[in-house]
Amino acid sequence: MNEVFMEKKSSEVVRGIRLSSTKKWIAASLAGVLWIMPVIGSEGMMLFGQGSAPIAAAATAPFKVSKLGEEVITSGAIMMKYKYTTTRSGASASGLADVIRVDLNNPYVSLDVMTGKGGNLTTRQSTGGMAKETGAVAAVNGDYFNTGGEGAPIGGQVSGGVLVSTPSQLDGMYAFAVTKDRKPIIDEYSFEGMVTAPDGAQFEISGINKGAYSPEGGSSTYSHANAMYIYTDVWTALDRPKNSSTTPTEVLVENGVVTQISENAALPTAVPKGAYILRAHGLAARYVTAHLTVGQPVTSVYSLKSKTTQQSLDPANLQTMIGGHTILVNNGKAATFSRSTSSIGGYRARTALGYSQDGRYVYIIATEKNGNSSGMSLTELQSFMTNIGVWKGLNLDGGGSTTMVDRPLGETSTTLTFNTEYGTEQRSIVNGLGVYTNAPQGEVKGIKISGSSALLVGQKATYSLKGYDTYYNPIDVAAGNPTWVSSGGSATVSAGEVTAVKPGTVTLTAKSGAASASTTVTVLGGEDLSSMSVGTATAPLTTGTTVSVPVTAATKSGTTINVPDSALKWEFVGFKGAVKDGKLTVNAVDAGVTTGYAIARYDGFSAVVVLSTAAATTWEDFEKVSYPIDFTTNVPAVQGTATIVDGTAERVGSKVLSLSYDMTAGSGKMYAYAQLNGTSGKTVPALATSMSVDVMGDMSLNWLRAEFVDNSGATAYVDLAKIIDWNGWKNINIDLSGSGIKFPATLKRLYVVNVEEGQDERAKTGTVAVDNIKFTMPSLSSDAGLPKGTASMSIGSKAMTVNGTKKAIDVAPIVKDGSTYVPIRYVLDAFGGSATWDQVNKKIMVLRGAKALDLTVNKKEYLLNGKRQSAEVAPIILQGRTLVPLRLVSEQLGLTVKWEQKTKTVTIES
Known part of the structure; x- marks a missing residue:
C-alpha cells in the first residue's frame, strides 16, 4: 500500500476522499445487503440473501x-x-x-x-x-x-x-x-487500509462511510467490532453509524492533524467540511488511546483491489x-x-x-x-x-x-x-x-408539439412547442414567434390554445423559423366512447350535500380521458342542483322525492349520479361489537392480535379495530387476519356500490385487503390499499361496482399481506387500525318503495291488467321479428320510474331506482348507467308512437318477464 495524507481537499474534490493518482489502486464497489446487523451490544438484525452459494442461472423457457x-x-x-x-x-x-x-x-x-x-x-x-x-x-x-x-x-x-x-x-x-x-x-472488489500514528504504530482501516453490517469471510460477524472506520463530511447523520457500538471512541482530523479525541463517546457533531472522523471500537479504540494525541498529525493509506484478478x-x-x-x-x-x-x-x-x-x-x-x-x-x-x-x-x-x-x-x-x-x-x-450531457448549444434541429392526442367536444387545451438542437438538447423556440394552424374543421387553434368543435380529426401545424411540426388530434364524439362514469356514483339526497363528481370516459380503443366541465351538460331530476368546478351541490329536494338523478351528458352519451335519502350507511363503527373478532394467519410462526381498543389521536373517545402483527419468524407469503364473527362474517345486506373505511396506516408498505363471500358462495378479495405508505388516519373509498360481488354478501375479514417477492422492502411488524366502515347501498333507498306486483298485456290488445285491475292503453303491444314491443310509459306507470323523450335525437332515457337506461330508436346499442352495451333488437316508432323491446328494458330495470305462447300474453313481475 502507498501512503496518502488525509489533508484538506482542494476545490475540485467535492465530496468523499480522493486517492493519490500517482499510485495504482483498485476501485472497488460492492452492492447488495446481506446481513445488516450491529456489533456486539446492539439490537436487531436484518437479513438480505446471506451466503455466496452459487446458483446456476439459465432461462429454460423460450424468451423472445x-x-x-x-x-x-x-x-x-x-x-x-x-x-x-x-x-x-x-x-x-x-x-x-x-x-x-x-x-x-x-x-x-x-x-x-x-x-x-x-x-x-x-x-x-x-x-x-x-x-x-x-x-x-x-x-x-x-x-x-x-x-x-x-x-x-x-x-x-x-x-x-x-x-x-x-x-x-x-x-x-x-x-x-x-x-x-x-x-x-x-x-x-475488496478494501484494505491502514492508519499510522506519529510513533509509527499502525491499525487497520475497515472502510469509509459504512453502515453497520455483518461481514463475510472474516474473523468477526460484526462490521464495527474492534474496527476503525473513516467518516467524511459526506456522511451527514450524527450516528456514525447507529447500532455500531455502545462505546465508540472518535477522533476528529482536520488538515491531517488530530484536533479532538472523544474517548468512549461519539463526538456530538456532524463531520465538519473538509475534515474526517476516525470511529474506533474495542481494540481500535485502545489503539487511539495509546498512540494518537491532539495536535499531532495522522496519516492513512488504503487501497481497492480486484477479487478476480488481484x-x-x-x-x-x-x-x-x-x-x-x-x-x-x-x-x-x-x-x-x-x-x-x-x-x-x-x-x-x-x-x-x-x-x-x-x-x-x-x-x-x-x-x-x-x-x-x-x-x-x-x-x-x-x-x-x-x-x-x-x-x-x-x-x-x-x-x-x-x-x-x-x-x-x-x-x-x-x-x-x-x-x-x-x-x-x-x-x-x-x-x-x-x-x-456537456454538449454546447447547437442550431435548431427540430421542433415537436406537446399536448393531448384526443379531445372532447367543447374542451379547450393548450399545446406547447418544444425545440431541440443538433445535440438533441432542448432549445427555446418561443423567440421565433411560432405560428399555429389547424386543418380539418374539428378544432380551432390560437397561439397554441386548441378548442374542440366537433367530432373528427384535425392536424395541428406549428412553424418556428425554418422548422415545422405537425400532430394529429382526434376530437371524440359520443360514438367514440364505450363508457362514461362519475367518480361518485351515489350520493345522499339531502339539501346542502356537496360531492365531487369527476367524470371520466373510456374510448372504444381502450384509453381513458378526464372529461372537462366545459364539455358536459348537467341536468337534475328530483332536485334542484348545480355543478361547478367538478362539485355537485344539492340546492333543494323536490317534495316527496326519495331518489334523484344528476345526469352528465356529452354528445349523446350520459353518466348518472343516483342520489337517495339514505345512500351512505354506517355498517360498523366498533362502538358496540356483539360478535367475536379473532386474529388468524396462514403461517403458524406469524403472531399478532385483533382486538377492539380505545382510539388515539383524532379517534380519542371512540373504539377502533386494531390489528397488530409480527411476521419476523415466518416465511413465504404471509397474512395477518382480523376475522369477524368466527367463520361466518358479518352481512352486507344489499347491493353495495362503494365502501368507505378509515384506516390508521403504519408505513409498512404491506398490502391491505378485505375478504367477502357473496350470495353465490364465491370469495371476492377487495384491495383497500395496494401499499400502506402512510402513518396516521386516512379515509379510503373503494369502488365496488365492478367487483362482481353478488349481494347480499358477508365481510369475513380484513387483513395485511406481506407477499413473498421483495420482502426485504417491507416491514414484518406493525399495527394498523380501522374504523367507520360504511357501504353505499342505493338499493336500500333508491329501490325502496318501488311498486311490487304483476302486470299483463296481450298482443294486439289496448288493455293492460295491473295487480288484477284492467286499464286501457292507447298503443297495443306487438310482435316484430320474434320480439315483443310495448309502450314503456305503461310499464313505468305500473312499476315505478320515469321516461323522457328527446325528439331531436330520437332517444329515450328511462330512470328507475338505481338504474339509468338510454335507448335510441332503430339502434341496438344502449347505455346502462353510462356503459355502452348491445342488444339483439332496437326501439321502433310505429304509428307515431315509440315502442321498446319489452324483455330488454324490463330485465335491465330489474323486472321479470314471462311469455305465454298460447294466449300471446306477456306477464311482468316485480
Missing part, C-alpha cells in the same frame, strides 16, 4: 425480445423500449423493458453516481429528485442499502472521481465503474463507480449467480447495468412491473440482456425501488419513464446512476 421503438435523449444517449414474451408454468407471459444506451465514444455524454440530497449520504431522495438536483438527463435507482439504516450504500461508490464509500466485506457482490478514459468495468486500479482514474449485486452476464452469456438470490427472486421490476463487447456502449436497463408488464425473473433478465447485446452485466437494486426517469426530446426536465410498482410514487433511495 422485440424492439418497440427508440428516441434520442441527448447526443450519445438513446432510450429504447422493448417487449418480451415467454412461458411461465405453461402459460404465456409478457412485459416491457426500457434501456438507456450510452455511447462512451461520444465526448458529450457521461455517467455519474447521484447521491441523496445535496450529494450527501444518509439523506435519501427519489431518483427523479436526484436527477433534477444534479441536472441529469436520465437516471435509474442505484445500490442496495439497509432500509433501517441511516442511508448509505452497501457497495463502493465513486462520484465525480471522488471516493465516497468503500465496498463492504461481502462475497459475490459486483460493481460497475467507468474509468476517466471512458472504459467500462464490472468486477468484484490487480490494483487507482480510483483517481475512475470517473464513477456504483455497487450492485450478483453478476448476470459474462462473455455475452448468462453467468452463474455469484451469490444467493433467494431474497430477490420472483417476477419483479428490476434494474441492471452492462456494457458491449467492444466497451463502447453502456446499457442501463429497467424492467417494468405494473398494469402493462408482468416483471421478470433474474434468469429472464439474463436472457433479455444477452438478447440486446450485453457482454458483461450485473444486477442493481430492483423491486419496489425500481425507477427510471428520462428527459423526453425537447423537454427541459426528466419524467418517469414508466409507472413503478406503486404507480407514480418514487421510493426515497440512497443513490442512483445519472446520465449527463
Whole structure:
C-alpha cells in the first residue's frame, strides 16, 4: 500500500476522499445487503440473501425480445423500449423493458453516481429528485442499502472521481465503474487500509462511510467490532453509524492533524467540511488511546483491489463507480449467480447495468412491473440482456425501488419513464446512476408539439412547442414567434390554445423559423366512447350535500380521458342542483322525492349520479361489537392480535379495530387476519356500490385487503390499499361496482399481506387500525318503495291488467321479428320510474331506482348507467308512437318477464 495524507481537499474534490493518482489502486464497489446487523451490544438484525452459494442461472423457457421503438435523449444517449414474451408454468407471459444506451465514444455524454440530497449520504431522495438536483438527463435507482439504516450504500461508490464509500466485506457482490478514459468495468472488489500514528504504530482501516453490517469471510460477524472506520463530511447523520457500538471512541482530523479525541463517546457533531472522523471500537479504540494525541498529525493509506484478478486500479482514474449485486452476464452469456438470490427472486421490476463487447456502449436497463408488464425473473433478465447485446452485466437494486426517469426530446426536465410498482410514487433511495450531457448549444434541429392526442367536444387545451438542437438538447423556440394552424374543421387553434368543435380529426401545424411540426388530434364524439362514469356514483339526497363528481370516459380503443366541465351538460331530476368546478351541490329536494338523478351528458352519451335519502350507511363503527373478532394467519410462526381498543389521536373517545402483527419468524407469503364473527362474517345486506373505511396506516408498505363471500358462495378479495405508505388516519373509498360481488354478501375479514417477492422492502411488524366502515347501498333507498306486483298485456290488445285491475292503453303491444314491443310509459306507470323523450335525437332515457337506461330508436346499442352495451333488437316508432323491446328494458330495470305462447300474453313481475 502507498501512503496518502488525509489533508484538506482542494476545490475540485467535492465530496468523499480522493486517492493519490500517482499510485495504482483498485476501485472497488460492492452492492447488495446481506446481513445488516450491529456489533456486539446492539439490537436487531436484518437479513438480505446471506451466503455466496452459487446458483446456476439459465432461462429454460423460450424468451423472445422485440424492439418497440427508440428516441434520442441527448447526443450519445438513446432510450429504447422493448417487449418480451415467454412461458411461465405453461402459460404465456409478457412485459416491457426500457434501456438507456450510452455511447462512451461520444465526448458529450457521461455517467455519474447521484447521491441523496445535496450529494450527501444518509439523506435519501427519489431518483427523479436526484436527477433534477444534479441536472441529469436520465437516471435509474442505484445500490442496495439497509432500509433501517441511516442511508448509505452497501457497495463502493465513486462520484465525480471522488471516493465516497468503500465496498463492504461481502462475497459475490459486483460493481460497475467507468474509468476517466471512458472504459467500462464490472468486477468484484475488496478494501484494505491502514492508519499510522506519529510513533509509527499502525491499525487497520475497515472502510469509509459504512453502515453497520455483518461481514463475510472474516474473523468477526460484526462490521464495527474492534474496527476503525473513516467518516467524511459526506456522511451527514450524527450516528456514525447507529447500532455500531455502545462505546465508540472518535477522533476528529482536520488538515491531517488530530484536533479532538472523544474517548468512549461519539463526538456530538456532524463531520465538519473538509475534515474526517476516525470511529474506533474495542481494540481500535485502545489503539487511539495509546498512540494518537491532539495536535499531532495522522496519516492513512488504503487501497481497492480486484477479487478476480488481484490487480490494483487507482480510483483517481475512475470517473464513477456504483455497487450492485450478483453478476448476470459474462462473455455475452448468462453467468452463474455469484451469490444467493433467494431474497430477490420472483417476477419483479428490476434494474441492471452492462456494457458491449467492444466497451463502447453502456446499457442501463429497467424492467417494468405494473398494469402493462408482468416483471421478470433474474434468469429472464439474463436472457433479455444477452438478447440486446450485453457482454458483461450485473444486477442493481430492483423491486419496489425500481425507477427510471428520462428527459423526453425537447423537454427541459426528466419524467418517469414508466409507472413503478406503486404507480407514480418514487421510493426515497440512497443513490442512483445519472446520465449527463456537456454538449454546447447547437442550431435548431427540430421542433415537436406537446399536448393531448384526443379531445372532447367543447374542451379547450393548450399545446406547447418544444425545440431541440443538433445535440438533441432542448432549445427555446418561443423567440421565433411560432405560428399555429389547424386543418380539418374539428378544432380551432390560437397561439397554441386548441378548442374542440366537433367530432373528427384535425392536424395541428406549428412553424418556428425554418422548422415545422405537425400532430394529429382526434376530437371524440359520443360514438367514440364505450363508457362514461362519475367518480361518485351515489350520493345522499339531502339539501346542502356537496360531492365531487369527476367524470371520466373510456374510448372504444381502450384509453381513458378526464372529461372537462366545459364539455358536459348537467341536468337534475328530483332536485334542484348545480355543478361547478367538478362539485355537485344539492340546492333543494323536490317534495316527496326519495331518489334523484344528476345526469352528465356529452354528445349523446350520459353518466348518472343516483342520489337517495339514505345512500351512505354506517355498517360498523366498533362502538358496540356483539360478535367475536379473532386474529388468524396462514403461517403458524406469524403472531399478532385483533382486538377492539380505545382510539388515539383524532379517534380519542371512540373504539377502533386494531390489528397488530409480527411476521419476523415466518416465511413465504404471509397474512395477518382480523376475522369477524368466527367463520361466518358479518352481512352486507344489499347491493353495495362503494365502501368507505378509515384506516390508521403504519408505513409498512404491506398490502391491505378485505375478504367477502357473496350470495353465490364465491370469495371476492377487495384491495383497500395496494401499499400502506402512510402513518396516521386516512379515509379510503373503494369502488365496488365492478367487483362482481353478488349481494347480499358477508365481510369475513380484513387483513395485511406481506407477499413473498421483495420482502426485504417491507416491514414484518406493525399495527394498523380501522374504523367507520360504511357501504353505499342505493338499493336500500333508491329501490325502496318501488311498486311490487304483476302486470299483463296481450298482443294486439289496448288493455293492460295491473295487480288484477284492467286499464286501457292507447298503443297495443306487438310482435316484430320474434320480439315483443310495448309502450314503456305503461310499464313505468305500473312499476315505478320515469321516461323522457328527446325528439331531436330520437332517444329515450328511462330512470328507475338505481338504474339509468338510454335507448335510441332503430339502434341496438344502449347505455346502462353510462356503459355502452348491445342488444339483439332496437326501439321502433310505429304509428307515431315509440315502442321498446319489452324483455330488454324490463330485465335491465330489474323486472321479470314471462311469455305465454298460447294466449300471446306477456306477464311482468316485480
